[in-house]
Amino acid sequence: MAEIKCIGILTSGGDAPGMNAAIRAVTRTAIYRGFTVKGILRGYRGLVNDEIIELKSQSVSNIIQQGGTMLKTARCREFETPEGRRTAYEHMTAAGIDALVVIGGDGSLTGASIFAREYNVPIVGLPGTIDNDLGGTDTTIGYDTALNTIMEAVDKLRDTASSHERLFFVEVMGHTAGYLALNGAIATGCEAAIIPEMETEVDQLGELINHGFRKSKNSAIVLVAENPRTGGAMGLAERVKQEFPQYDARVTILGHIQRGGSPTALDRILASRLGEAAIEAILEGQRNVMIGTQNGRIVYVPFQKAIRHDKTIDRDDLDLVRILSI
Ligand code: ATP
Secondary structure (H helix, E strand, C coil), X not given: CCCCCEEEEEECCCCCCXXXXXXXXXXXXXXXXXXXXXXXXXXXXXXXXXXXXXXXXXXXXXXXXXXXXXXXXXXXXXXXXHHHHHHHHHHHHHCCCCEEEEEECHHHHHHHHHHHHHHCCCEEEEEECCCCCCCCCCCCECHHHHHHHHHHHHHHHHHHHHHHCCEEEEEECCCCCCHHHHHHHHHHCCCEXXXXXXXXXXXXXXXXXXXXXXXXXXXXXXXXXXXXXXXXXXXXXXXXXXXXXXXXXXXXXXXHHHHCCCCCHHHHHHHHHHHHHHHHHHHCCCCCXXXXXXXXXXXXXXXHHHCCCCCCCCHHHHHHHHHHCC
């Protein structure tokens, strides 16, 4: 294997709070270990378009507390084509980059896996997504911050929901995963969480209404995971209007606010630990793995396992929402 001297870093896909802390940790650990470091701007687009900068220790000063990503992020359709990846590889080698650290979600790691296979490039991934939908890791960078943002927003909605005695459907992000909705519901004492993982098993809305949310309460908040198939919170509110017109149903879509903000201590610490571990993994000769944690300990997760979408929701958590909202 050729000696690795220069490591490139990129952030790709949806941004997540804590990406900056990860960039800082990767950069500084790499410098500490004697590598030079290059930052690739706008995810894979920066490789395709040759937007590559040198990163020094000072380049990553004062970013640990900032949301977003100083390297910017983007979606890049060209990288999904063999021609696009060839151009990316040519720019990468011209810049002297020998190995890559890719920070992103399942799409970004899918791209990393394909690129690594095609060009035999050593790549280590970090789980950077608020959705928490990557396999083999307890959690992902940005998830805790997004959960706290949801908590603050829902606490505020609770005031107005109870004053007006309304049923609120609050839509949160999650891609096709229900972690934010489920754990957001637990953290805010919501009456229910409606999540894609349960979609094929029960009519969650029917169950909710039939159990009669007004039995003991005069208002309710239901956290709904975004879901193009069912129309998310809007779709559910429409159904309530038609099937249960006696309820005053309102919709709030939290949207991109969930992706911003200063990362929580948990996300900063996670990103710092994972960022350092990414460089140690490269030094150990690891490649095509995502760095994650299991029971708090650093683990190497093969890309294929990370992106398989077989992480399961804990049914006890759904029961918890129901039991605690009686
Ligand atoms: P998030 O989970 O926050 O949305 P993500 O990493 O899943 O983040 P995507 O938009 O799915 O975000 O993917 C980001 C980028 O990864 C894409 O724009 C593309 O450049 C690359 N990518 C995704 N899938 C592939 C693929 N099959 N082949 C090559 N590249 C891919």
